[in-house]
Amino acid sequence: MEIMVNISKKWGYHGIDALKKASPGYLMLMGAFALLAVAGAAVGVHGMVVGYHHVYGVSREVPWGLLISAYVFCVVTSTGLCIISSIGHVFGGEAFMPIAKRAIFMSIIFILGGFCIIFFDIENPFRMAIYNVISPNLSSNMWWMGTLYGAYLVFMIIEYYFLLEQNHSISRLMGFAALVVGIAAHSNLGAVFGMLHGRAFWYGPYLPIYFIFSAAMSGGCAILFVTTLAAKINPEIMNQRMERAMQAITQVTAFLISTIIFFTIWKIITGMVSHDKSLVIMALVSGDYAINFWCFEVFLGMVLPLYLLIRSRGNNFGMIMWATGLMMIGIFFMRYDIVVPGQIVSVYHSLGVEEALALRTYMPSFHEFMATLFGLSFICFAYFAGEKMLNGHQLEKHEIVPEGGYICPGCGAIHFMDEGESEEDAMRRHHKIW
Amino acid sequence: MNFPKIDLNKLKNEGTESVTVKERRNFLKLGFAITGVYASGKILSLSSTYGVAQASEGSGGADFVEKYPYNPHYSMVIRQSLCIDCEKCVDACNKTNHVPEYGYRTRILTRKYQGQLDKKVEFIPVLCNHCNDAPCVRACPTKATYKDPVTGIVRMESKKCIGCKTCMLACPYDARYFSAARHAIDKCDFCWEERLSKGETQTGCSSACPTGARTFGNMTDPDNIVFKLVHQLQESVWVLRPEDGTKPNIFYMKGNMESVDNILKGQKFKYSDPAKS
Incomplete structure (x- = not known):
């Protein structure tokens, strides 16, 4: 047992040294993202100082x-x-276990990136920290969303720590808590939009539900992308277990894309028969947002990746990387196509007044663009740094397996068998799967 | 109790000739009342029946007063056809409340008509509706915007506003904007801070209005003009976007002069003499 503890204590952390060994091209790429992040933050701070209403397009x-x-x-x-x-490390789906470390790491990075971006959208972010606590409005979705995402981040960090520690029972418990809180937070984000009665395009239970399925799809896409890209950086991370994981996630992601296609079709059809909604739907189908919708959301975000993922059979990693990389861009537009078009119909449109006849327009400004780049570049930078410094999110390599131990097909760590125990029993015991 | 049995088949048909006009009317009224057409009295109106439905319930008034949850329950009645788009109300509002150039608390919308004989255009002043069921109050994460427990005015506690702008989207009346000077969302407060709390009885906009299109008052007082304008069946009263279920406190009516005269039975109106009241 002692041997296992010694191995896992190192967490696969290779530190700054790993960066020194990286190729110049890799370091330049990281440097570029770091520069973009700094520039984005600088422009964002400039906007904050001069006042957002002068520099933002909103x-x-x-x-x-x-x-x-x-x-x-x-x-x-x-x-x-x-x-x-x-699916893997909370519910015991063995095929999904190898992705856990990278997925949780990226999940934390993505939410931090999101917080970076929202920091430059909220007008008084410092007040938020105080009044969210001392003056909470429990009927506000915004309050729940913010609070639950805060708790989610905490659970995720604890989960990640114990995952590195190879303490699967606490990690699993925290993972379950993070999942429940994360889903609650995320459906609340849907409800932030879905409970605004003045906005026909958003109003209703559709968005909270859609957000959860859409999140699962994005998660599948993201983990496929970051893992296949990581395999380009360091081919050693691909092994039999990881290949099996890629195949399983490709299948799940293809299923989830189909679900979202189904959601989108019904959003369009039902929207067509409601006056206020149909104005937005027509803007998406044939108006100002048609390129966003057809080229990015539908083609890049759903149709093309679905086709490529099926074609890849889950083992053509180059194809998966391209499919999911383009899909990430498509998904970005998918989010934009929910947020912005939902506001283009004036609340006074139905009153028939001159001022409200035309659809509202919005164009992102340079400052908004840069503040967004701040968060996204931070994510890219952290990803590339993580791949090197955390050794491709692998555990230590076990060339010599100690006596009585074996390499777990699920997580890749060394498990030790008790007397008379089979390998499978040892895995079940180690991962607390009953 | 026993009733004599009547065999309907043996009764003689009296025909419809003998039914008086009055009886016919009463009969039709009964039918309309049941179907709800009479109660709202404006099948053609595109807007709501909320104001009327509320106003016509319990026509006596006394039991109805209790239904207003605040006291004074501030409210505004906008008599749409009296508005001439002079924008004095907007100017007064901007001046009273130090509204910056890029924002507004109230504005006047224009609705154009084609093919109508009497009017080609109508002006519709809009402002915060101080809803009883305010979506902005529900949406605010930090209770920076709240319903004043006494007056029912939807107010801001600026220091708590984090500037997430959810309330701007929650508001179905576009009544909110972000004020850089206040570092918070700014909105109409029925001039509570600048006028009402200092003893004035009228808002900036209503006192500046030269025609009396904007009538401000207390809905819990049966002698108040806004109470009288809303609690009558002569003219339809409606609210904006009733489908959102926000229970607004800004009521709209066409405000034809003669009918308003009748309603108020000689009460001194604003439009006859805005300076003295």
Whole structure:
């Protein structure tokens, strides 16, 4: 037993040294993301100092723009990574276990990236820290969303710590808590939109439900992308267990894309028969947002990746990487297509007044663009740093397996068999699967 | 109790000739009342029946007063056809409440008509509806916006506002904007801070209105003009976006002069003499 403890204590952490060994190209890429993040933050701070209303494209009637879309993109992806990884290390789906460390790491990074972005959208972020605590409004979805995401981040960090520690029972408990809180937080984010009665396009139970399924899809897409990309960086991370995991996640993701296609079709059809909604639907189908919708959301976000993922059979990693990489771009537009078009119909449109006849327009400004890049570049930077410094999220390599031990087909750590125990029994005991 | 049995088949048909006009009317009224058409009296109106439905319930008034949850229950009645789009109300509001150039608390919308004989255009002043069931109050994460427990005015506690702008989207009346000077969302407070709390009885906009299109008052007082304007069947009263179920406190009516005269039975109106009241 002692041997196992010694191995896992190292957490696979290789520190700054690992970066020194990285190729110049890799370091330049990381440097570029770091620069973009710093530049984005600088422009964001400039906007904060001069006043956002001077530099942002959002207006009185379209107060939520690119930043909120990007925030939604980040937290959706984070929740999705938590959902997909929980299949393995919370619910005991063996095939999903190898992705857990990378998925939880990226989930934490994505939500931090989301917080970076929302920091530059909220006008008084420092007040939020105080009044969220001393003056909570329990009927506000926004309050629940913020509070639950805070708790979610805490659970995720504890879960990640114990995952590194190879303490699967606490990690699993925390993973379960993070999953429950994450889903509650995320459906509340859907409800932030879904409970605004003045906005026909958002109102209703559709968005909270859609957000959960969409999150799972994004999570599948993200983990496929970051893992196949990691295999390009360090081919050693691909082994039999990881290949099996990729195959399983490809299947789940293809299923989830189909679900979202189904959701989208019915959103369009039902929206067509309601006056206020149909204005938005027509803007998406044939108006200002048609390119966003057809080229990015539908083609890049759903149709193309579905086709490529099925074609890849889960073992053509180059194809999976391209499919999911393009899909990430498509998903970004998918979020934008929920947030911005939901505001283009004026609340006075039905009154038939001159001022409210035209659809509202919104264009992201340079400042909004840069503040978004701050969060996204931070995510990319942290991803590339993590791949090197955490040694591709692998445990230590076990060339010599100690006596009585074996390499777990699920997580890749060394498990020790008790007397008269089979390998499978040892795995079940180790991962607390009963 | 025993009733004599009547065999309907043996009764003689009296025909409809003998039914008086009055009886016919009563009969039709009964039918309309049952189907709800009479109660709202405006099948053609595109807007709501909320105001009327509330106003016509219990026409006596006394039991109805209890239904207003605040005291004074501040409210505004907008007599749409009296509005001439002079924008004095908007100017007064901006001046009274130090509203910056990029924002507004109230504005006047224009509705154009084609093919109508009497009017080509109508002006509709809009402002915060101080809803009894305010969506902005529910949406605010930090209770920075709240229903004043006494007056029912939807107010802001600026220091608590985190600037998430959810309330701007929650509001179905576009009544909110972010004020950089206040570092918070700003909105109409029926001039509570600048006028009402200092003893005035009228808001900036209602006192500036030269025609009396904006009538401000206390809905719990049966002698108050807003109470009288809302609690009558002569003219339809409605609210904006009733489908959102927000229970607004801004009531709208066409406000034809003669009918308003009749309603108020010689009460001194604002539009006859805005300076003295």
